[in-house]
Amino acid sequence: MIGPQPEVKQLPPVESLNRFHDLFGRFLACLASEKNPLILFIDDLQWCDSASFDFLANVFTNHLEYPYLFFLGAYRHNEVGSSHPLAKLIRSATETRCPLKEIKLEPLQPEHCHEMVSYILDSPLEKTKALSDFICTLTDGNPLFVTESLSYLYNEDLLFLDVDRQWRWDLDKIHESCMPTTVVALFCAKIEKLAPDLITLLEYCACSGNTFSPVELALNMGITLRDTYEMIKPALSQGLLIESKNQLQFIHDKVQEAVLSMISAERRRQIHWRIGSRLLSAIPEDQIDLEKIDNLFTIVSHLNLGREKDLDNKKAYLLSDLNYHAGNKALASLATEAANDYFNLSLELLPSDCWEDSHYNQTFLIYKKAAKTELMCGNYQKSEKLLNYLLQNAKTDLDKAECLAEQTTTLSSIGNFIKAIETANRGLAYFGKSIPASSAEADQKRQELMVDIAAKNIDVWETILNMPFTTDRKSKIELAFYSELIPDLYLSGLVPQLYLAAALSTQHCLAGGMDESVIYSFSIMGLQLGEQEDFESAFRYEDLARELSAKYPNTFGATRGMNGIVWCNMHSRSHPREIVDYCLKSIQCGKNCGDLFNAGLSYGPLMWNLQVQGADLTTIEHYAKECLQFSKRYHLSFSVGLAEAMQAGWIEPMKKHYSPIAMEEKVKQWEQDNHIASAGSYYIHMALTHYYFGEYEKAEEYLVGARKYLSGLTDNVLKRQWHVFRVLNALKLL
Structure with missing residues (x-):
């Protein structure tokens, strides 16, 4: 289309x-x-x-x-x-008061069951009452059970038409019969009367699922499509199966349940293995990418259900590989739990010699993916256990670094910044570039790096701007750490480590390891140079980040770069109106490329600079609500906090008839989650609110309270407002 x-x-x-x-x-x-x-x-x-x-x-x-x-x-x-x-x-x-209404369908009441039996038999209510009472008691008012009970009585000649074409029955004979007492048993009784070949075919149908393809059924049975349809006719005529859009399906899942109940566990296993093997054999030999096979999940499901307890190594490796590809396909479809199940079974199937050279690469990939999906499913301890086992068996430091890089990306993605930083540091250690926990040591290393960069005597900015992207595996793995580590360090308020990571990333780029993913690091370089009052260099790094973001639009790297610019750089030389415009571009860039986390972050400086600009309160409130709605929709807890802090610290207190909002627990949670910007924003805006209303003692309380968040705020506009109003408020208190 x-x-x-x-x-x-x-x-x-x-x-x-x-x-x-x-x-x-x-x-x-x-x-x-x-x-x-x-x-x-x-x-x-x-x-x-x-x-x-x-x-x-x-x-x-x-x-x-x-x-x-x-x-x-x-x-x-x-x-x-x-x-x-x-x-x-x-x-x-x-x-959450969503518009939801539940309607529970109860079993048929006796009077309704009577009406149903009377209608089916086209007989008066008074005539069918005794039979209806019996059926109602037997079926507990289950409509399917009612119809199948009548069908059973007819098939057993306990319900018949007389010469006048009126329905007749003998209730005493019905009571004396061995009539099944469940709907599944009724279907079993009907199925048992079918021809043996048709029962076998129904067994294959039941093992295939509730819906199945006639073509695949013919393949599994090893017969022609025409013979399949001929054989299945009695099941269609008796209402056990129906046709729908070139597919066959059981009229009800209870029919499938009935067929399955008639198959022994061992025979069922054999049928599943045969179905899976036949479907697998039908894949064209030139089909290299298994993950593009439409029925891959079906094939793998049958083989998993049909596998023997003790597989030989050849079959075990084949099935492990198929489960791995099914896991990748499920993960690409965002079915994380299903993917995790496939990867875990893939691990379980690996023979004991899996770490030997001939199987090493595949085993490495399987463990790496399993550690990732366990983490995505919230199973942190299991993920860590798999990761450590993988690191023990990985043959090279580069392999170890690669699996730590993927784990870092996943940890950052789910918002576990502290663990992401720890994992990234483990990975950078393989390159001899781990970030010291000591602030003093980190700052010392940063200074040495900055001297080294300056000593190159090249135009750093032009060199990086025109640098081609690296294709070297080692270089790309190192870049992957920086692309996640730098934003996580910023959001965690670890400033000396942040500045060191940005310098390491810049040095790596100058050595030929350039990639759009690290644009953010140049805005951080500008930030630290600005704090050192080297504004000429700071502005050049800001311009570099801007130009790279424009050169590679609608990418993660561009979104992070633009986000870094509005958080860290622009307020040094740009009017708040310009910053607001660039924030809106950054938000849209993130939405375009899928980096919704950083799109949400850009709402922070958007709201702050609107406040600095003196924008109408309704405008700030509009963007706070938009940020809150957007962030809640995508479970972005950090930017939810930015919106809540602005609402509680500035928007609501500025309204008439304001009632203070209890924020103690919320602030504690922000501190616990290391959401320093939200806590700092709330305290600083509350201080500004009290200052503007002439409540200088109260403003002083919030200014003092905000002090502990300043290191994490780096040199952004909130921190500058704090310095300005600290002086203004002190003058008012004289």
């Missing part, structure tokens, strides 16, 4: 998930319009995977964006416990 599309750029885990939710959400909003409202119905919600529930949770959270969408979902409440993802989704939607 829209033609071939370019490959989707790979993003870190959380950003990738946010991009999908954003894109699919906008697509859904386009389909559901005022002129064309949309009803979306999903059946059997109890079987949805966690990725589907994540998306539904996102829809509920942002329900105001879908005013013309009517979502209907059906599920079996007896299969959904309190810990089920659906139960959690319903609780969350209810607690």
Whole structure:
């Protein structure tokens, strides 16, 4: 419809998930319009995977964006416990007052069961009452059970038409019969009367799932498609199977359950292995990329269910490899938990000689991915255990650094900055460039590096601006550490270490290791040089970061670079109005490329500079609400704090009839999470509020309280406001 599309750029885990939710959400909003409202119905919600529930949770959270969408979902409440993802989704939607209504369908009442039996038999209610009472008691008012009970009675000649074409039955004979007491048993009784070949075919159908392809069924059975349809006709005529859009499916999952209950565990295993093997053998020999195979999950699922307890090494490596590729495919589809299951099974299947040279590379990749997905699923200890085992067995320092780099990216993506810094430092140690924990030692190393950079006697800025991107593996791994480490150090308030990391990154770029991912480091170079009052060099680094961001637009590197500029550099020589404009560009850049975390961060200096500019309070409030809505939608806790701090510290106190907002617990949480900018913003803006209202003693309390956050604020506009109003307030107190 829209033609071939370019490959989707790979993003870190959380950003990738946010991009999908954003894109699919906008697509859904386009389909559901005022002129064309949309009803979306999903059946059997109890079987949805966690990725589907994540998306539904996102829809509920942002329900105001879908005013013309009517979502209907059906599920079996007896299969959904309190810990089920659906139960959690319903609780969350209810607690947040989302527009949700639950309608629970109870079993048929006796009178309704009577009406149903009377209608099916086309007989008066008084005539069918005794039979209806029996069936109602037997079925507990389950409509499917009612219809199948009548069908069973007919097939057993216990329900028949007389010469006048009226239904007749003998209730005493029915009571004396061995009538099944469950709907599954009823279906079993019906299936047992079928031909043996058809029962075998239904066994393959049941092992294939609720829905299956006739073509694949013929392949699995080793017969022609025509013979398949001929064989299946009785099952279609008796209402066990139905056709739907070139697919076959069981009329009800209870039919599938009935067939499965008739198969022994060993035979079921053999059927699964045969199905998986046949599907695998049908893959063209020239199909190199297994992850592009449409039915890869189906193949792997059958082989996993059909594998023997003790596989020989050849089969074990094959199945381990297939699970690895299925894990990659699931991860690319944002099904993190499913991917984690595949990677863990891939690990479990590896034979004892897996770390030998012939299998080393694949084993390394499997462990690396398993450590990543365990972390993404919140299993920190298991992830750390896998990572340490991987490091013990990795053959080269570069391999060890590579797996630590990927782990660092994942930790940063999920917001665990302290652990990300620790992991990055472990990785940089393999390059002899770890960042000292001591501030004094870090500053000493930074000074030595700055001298070394200055001694090169080259135009640093032009050299970097025109430097081609590196393709060297070692260089790219080192850059990966800097691209994550520098933002994490900034947000954690570790200033001496931040400045050292920026200098290391710059030195690495000058040695030929350039990449757009480290643009941010040049804004930090500008920041530290500005603090040393070397403004000429500081401005050149700021310009370098600007030019590189413009040269590589809509990339993670550009978003981080622009974000660094508005947080660290622009306020030294730009009007607040210019900073506001650049903040808006930075936010849009982040939204365009999927770096929503840094897009959210740019709202901070946007709101602060609007306040400095003296913008209308409604304008600041508008952006604070936008930031809050955007950040909550994508679970960006850091920028949620920036919006909340601005609302509580500046916007609300400036309104008439203001009632103080209790922020003690919130500030403690920010401190615990190392969200220094939010805590500092709240204290400094509260100080400004009290100053403007002439409450100088109160302003002094907040100015003093803000002091402990200053080191983490570096030289941004908040810190400068603190210095200015510290003096102004002191004069008022004289």
